[in-house]
Amino acid sequence: MADPLLSAEGISRRFGPVQVLFGVDFDVRAGEVHALIGENGAGKSTLMKILAGYLEATEGTLRFAGRPYGAGGAEDLGIVLIHQEFNLAEHLTVEENVFLGRELRRGFLLDRRAMRERAHQVLGELECPVDPAARVRDLSVSERQMVEIAKAASRDLRVLIMDEPTAVLTKSESAVLFRLIRRLKDQGVAVVYISHKLDEVKEISDRVTVLRDGHLIATQSTGDLDQDAMAQLMVGRAISDMYPPKDPPPADAPVVLSVEGVTVPGWVRDASFDLRRGEILGFAGLVGAGRTELMEGILGLRRRTAGTISRDGARVRIRNVGDATAAGIAYLTEDRKGKGLLLGKPLRENLTLLALGRFGRVLIDERAEEAALERAVRDFDIRVRDPGVPAGALSGGNQQKLLLAKTMQVEPSIVIIDEPTRGIDVGTKRQIYLFLHDLARRGIAVVVISSEMAEIIGLAHRVVVMRSGTITGILEGAAIEENEIVRHATGLKGTDRNAVVSA
Amino acid sequence: AQETVKMGVSIPAATHGWTGGLNWHAQQAEKELEERYPTLDVVLVSASDAARQANDLEDLVSIHNIDALVILPFESAPLTDPVRQVKDQGKFVTVVDRGLTDPGIQDLYVAGNNPEMGQVSARYIEEKLGGEGKIVVLRGIPTVIDNQRVDAFMKEIEDSNIEVLGMEYANWNRDDGFRVMQDFLARFPEIDAVWAQDDDIALGVIEAVQQAGREDEMFILGGAGMKDIIRRVMDDDKLVPADVLYPPAMIAEAMEITARHLVEGEPIEKEYILEATLVTPENAEQYYYPDSPF
Amino acid sequence: MQSSAPDTARRPSAGLDLKVYGPFLALAALILLGVLVNPVFLSPGNIINVLTRTAFIGIIAVGMTFVITTGNIDLSVGSMAAFAAGVAIVAMNALAGPLGSGWAVVLAGVAVALAFSLAAGFLNGILVTKGRIEAFIVTLGTMGIFRSLVTYLADGGTLTLDSTIRATYRPVYYGGLFGISYPILLFFAVAAVGALIMYRTPFGRYCAAIGSNEDVARYSAIKVDRVKLLAFVFQGLCVALAVIVYVPRLGSASATTGLLWELEAIAAVIIGGTMLKGGHGRVWGTVAGAVILTLIDNILNLTGAISVYLNGAIQGVIIIVAVLLQRSGASRR
């Protein structure tokens, strides 16, 4: 066995009073993919930030090729971290971001052509269509993630650490990423791979390390583990049947939301669908299909040029989120950091921001807020040791939970959730599925946009498939299975709008 | 030993040339008077706006507990009441230059005469032009002083054939004088005289005129008695044939008189009006203080 | 952005706490200095004087706290004040005929001042929100506009309140309750209300939310434009209140009234611990900041020692040191 390229011994880390890592050992060899898994808040990102020199360890030593190195040195050693939370300068262009801090130059001046070409090439290899001259702030989350990957890939790497890179990617993009990882592997790069998608872990990794509550649980070769075993190690108990049994609403259930011919310029053309009481309606499609944009159009967050929206048969005017909330519609954005949470503000203020009106018209009832926070922490199992910290201090998955809790504060009768389990561990995922299932049973109508096929298939009573801005089909019953969805998503099938496919 | 007498002096901060001179003369006088009268203590404060000057008056009374106040008001109207308050606490009040709206307040008034200054300037220009010609006027900072000067000036030339081509504010500031004059020169092909009203402005104007090479076409009349200008008058510079005095030294005079009255109990008359003297090559020498910064 | 800074994220409470207490520490230090320089400093008379004159800037600064918290800025407050004062004076003098010189006419003047300031604030707000122009530019423009309107109104000179009306109005500045002058009372009333709005009402929360991330605010059903607009209108209101206690003091308005007040107000806000980038508003800090600024002037007057020319330099040094003191405190934590 080759000895490790990068190794960490007895790493501990505390944030003020709270300790989040307890003497963790971890190593990765050249040409190996080492997966790191664990529940939300287990300490994965923290550990990786320490390896990559973004955080100091409270205790423990780091070695590279046997030689100890400090936080400062990581960059020069070729240790690169792709952050779980985006780490791009929004005002700058893709190309500027990719080369930020290590620009190519000719003499004093930037060699802009070279950089543009290089950026083009790297993005090309990642099959990512974005223009290097585009501003990052104009990109979608998925594109941003690809840019992050491009940024990392364009360096001369020795160790590549990826913190949930596929959380915001669709299958096809993930496939591209895996090809990249394999190539790097062959070049002898050591890869650390964090993910909550255990199938991916199984597919790509050679070894798996499991963290739980900041403690090292096990490090084993992937061959010896199946997904259930991994899940069990993570959560500490067995996880059976991820998805609760579906019980669709009766066919005559009233239509609570009906969308007619909505067009969002540049994004969505003439989209129509109905949503029934107590129904879970899935939205599938490739990145850029425009699902998010359609929903944002409905919510009045993007300009609609055409289309009508009816609640319980009556037309409603929705010009902004306020109107939507008044109409009992709540939306959970896919862009947690950019549009979802105020990372600098405490949990309480984030939780109640959307529903602040309910916590006192004139003066805010802070006691009620506290109560709400306690409830939310309980109901959504938000793992935070000190509720005083700002939302930005939560682990990625726990931020997602907080966002979900925030959305539910308005007690909507229609919930639109964009990527509900983005960055959420298997155990909690199941909780969320149960939660959604439960909402539907209580007669609430749920729309789920997800890039995880399994999630759509496992949850949705009906599935709307979109492709580049148009609805290509609405699947029901047995028609809800992978091939059928992919065919519609890729345009092999069904273009006549609202062709209801069932079997 | 004799118990000491405190004299508070409140003046505008040095925000342009003239007030700069004012500050300098005040400080000179402070040094000199404190030497001459061991029992006299002078407290000098300067303020950058009317409200602040009112604050200073409060502080002079409440903190320094002065016996007498010498003030050159930032503006007449707003400071009338604050000064009255000082008076009401039984202090001796000397007002300099800008009269309060209620003259009843002051025990002593040492005044420059703004209307007269405008008048004298107007008369000079009028006769030098032989009663007719085209002139431009550069005004100071929008204040009562500026208005008094300009109104008097306009009134004086009313019934002559002098045409005022243009009027702009130059804020008693060289750069603005230069800027405004440049544009006047661009705008008017023919200018016979410039009333700059202030020597700082005048200096800017001179540069602009020289740059345009139109020195021989016009003359410039400033005001105040800044040494550089007096110098030019002395060397009878055709471009600056005269100047109208409005000496910042008046503050020193006021302090002096007040001090003498306080310490030696010397009797005083209620008003000292320093008339706006016209400085010409003939009498220039006697108004030239080479060592003053102004 | 600053929000997500990992290091600040790590010890959020610490940093904030000091942002909260820092200004008061600085204030305490300054008071100490004052006492050392001259014991008279603590005489009730002096204290009252200082606080009373803080009132104008202080009240305006409270409004500024909201504007800055939403991530905007208002450079026009100084000339807005001059303008409102001017209009009020003209109105009162004009109405003296019909209404006599009693409280009726004063109230009329107050009403006029209010109306104009609110309108001015509304104008700023509309241009920023609907016109989508940087607040800096908008208020730079309106600053010039208001300033020269008052110059125009005064024909370049000074607008003076009719002395008989003045007599009626005077007590509003010089009078008081239990030895505390009305301006001080108003100042603290405004601060208290401001603090209540900032910390306890949805509006305050919304201002902070918008200042820290406008998108999140929009996605959270906050009417971003309306909140911003309201912040500017509230600023207008504060200016009006400041004017109401200013006019009886000097009884006049001119082109130079309120010159550079905007700078002082902003400085008070920043010294108070509010971030210029927005997202965090500290009303009581602003109060401390305003008092600090006036104290500096006052302390300089306590000592006849230094050359008058150097006042500005000493002010500058004290301001920087005062803030440095807070920050270094922060890092010590």
Next chain:
Amino acid sequence: MQSSAPDTARRPSAGLDLKVYGPFLALAALILLGVLVNPVFLSPGNIINVLTRTAFIGIIAVGMTFVITTGNIDLSVGSMAAFAAGVAIVAMNALAGPLGSGWAVVLAGVAVALAFSLAAGFLNGILVTKGRIEAFIVTLGTMGIFRSLVTYLADGGTLTLDSTIRATYRPVYYGGLFGISYPILLFFAVAAVGALIMYRTPFGRYCAAIGSNEDVARYSAIKVDRVKLLAFVFQGLCVALAVIVYVPRLGSASATTGLLWELEAIAAVIIGGTMLKGGHGRVWGTVAGAVILTLIDNILNLTGAISVYLNGAIQGVIIIVAVLLQRSGASRR
């Protein structure tokens, strides 16, 4: 915030393009206005005058563009200029003895101005980076300090350059090449270099990156503090250059020299399309902005039509309209 305004999302370039061209459109519109007002406007003499005048503010504004791009601000430039000019004049007068009144002494003066401005910029930078104080406060403080130092130096009056030295130095302002004055040439040289640095060197990118997201910059191994510090020093350099062409104009410096230049410089930058919050620097836009500001003034002086009192108002209106024009253009796209 504005960043992901939904409707712009799809067309990344559009909004920016207008930020780039907007100022030049506004400039064109203004020139048109000027011609209509008074044909003299286009006379070579006037054009040269206007551009020459713009030089000071323009050169300083180029530096300001960098400071603002990094998300900071520098209020001290005006008094820094006065201070540097003052010190340079004193130095030259003092050195006239040993060095005579030839170019030697002028170069000495230039060196002194450079030294002082760079030191001043360095001071600002250090206080902002090491002292971790908001740039607004730091530079507000140093503004007061420099201003009153020059007042002190001049005894409240005016520092005047010895006339013989002046004679040597004079051409630097009034002379030129092919009818184009040196200040103009310097101005465009500085702008060109500034643009090169902003768009073609890593430093320029780092400034933008820091202004856009400081953490990201830090994570990308950018020496954030050093870059900020350099930006302030560069600002100092620009001030020095402005001073070098300013002094020979009137050969004097006083307490009023450079008053409010900071405001004009910042306005020029913002009108030029740079965002006050940082992240985006537009050097050529700044040049346009600076010219726009002087033009407004020039046009007003060229028309006798309006009451002098209202100049400020018209300036304000034009500034707002000029920017409004850009924005509305943006939304039309």
